[in-house]
Amino acid sequence: MAQAPFIPPTVGVFDSGFGGLTVLRALIALAPQAQYAFIGDTARLPYGSKSRRTIARYAAQSARFLVEEQGAEYLVIACNTASALALDAIQEAVPSSVPVIGVIEPGAEAARQASATRDVLVIATDATVQSHAYAAACQARGLRALEKACPLLVPLVEEGWVASPVTNDSMALQTSAATKQQAVTADVVRIYVEELRADAHAMSMEPDSLVLGCTHYPLLKPVIEGLIPPTIKIIDSAAAAANELVMHLSRDRHALAAPASSGTRLCFFATDSVEKFERLGSRFLGRQVNNVQLVDLGG
Ligand code: DGL
Secondary structure, rough: OOOOOOOOOEEEEEOOOOOOOHHHHHHHHHHOOOEEEEEEOOOOOOOOOOOOOHHHHHHHHHHHHHHHOOOOOOEEEEHHHHHHHHHHHHHHHHHOOOOOOOHHHHHHHHHHHHOOEEEEEEEEOOHHHHHOOHHHHOOOOOOOOEEEOOOHHHHHHHHHOOOOOOOOOHHHHHHHHHHHHHHHHHHHHHHHHHHHHHHHHHHHOOOOOOEEEEEHHHHHHHHHHHHOOOOEEEEEEEHHHHHHHHHHHHHOOOOOOOOOOOOOOOEEEOOOOOOEEEEHHHHHOOOOOOOOEEEEOOO
């Protein structure tokens, strides 16, 4: 009997910008059999300084685009801000048959598994911190979380003022402009981390984990690692969110391995400059980002 053709499930991945490509990288690593449609709402970034109402409206538009126009059967919200403030609005915007996976719960769960002292630090955008979504998710797991907003970090990452963790950046490092940019970024990160640790000390906390509560921050991991003691582990929710997607795929009996000949199919969409998306996106994804299509999601 002829084998049924392999039909890959379609996963929609959404971020306000490029940061979610770090989550897409983790998804591809764990579930290469799926095909992915990624949208970065770059025209309206940052979400992290906006109100819940606006974030929910924007995020719902992207979610509908992925499901209605790209045929996504699963949604991964690769943005902590949208996960913290708009997960309900996103779920309401799409059919209930589409599972919506955020990054807050997987991040808190990863912190629970990593922390022995039960004290964790969280850095995130203003909106995520004000929502206290991480504090609540951590508390539900018996952890005490201290959250800090770091609003300057997203613009620095979006401007590419970081050394690429995935490509050989020796060319960039040789230019003094790039070296100066990275020094500025390191100074900003140092100030935030020192303030956070001082606050934790004042509260008699003994943190042993630091959650990167924004999908842009994994690009800063090498800098952050150099500024905290080795006793504090860095938690990135990307791998945990990818694990959750794999659970859904296996529950729905999707084959967990693609035929050897088929590479992962990727489509990219942005609401602003596709040239910038292609140039910077490759750093986040660790592979070439090509053929980005411009979309208009309306107001
Ligand atoms: N990607 C967003 C997050 O993970 C941060 C960028 C923004 O502020 O829009 O929170």
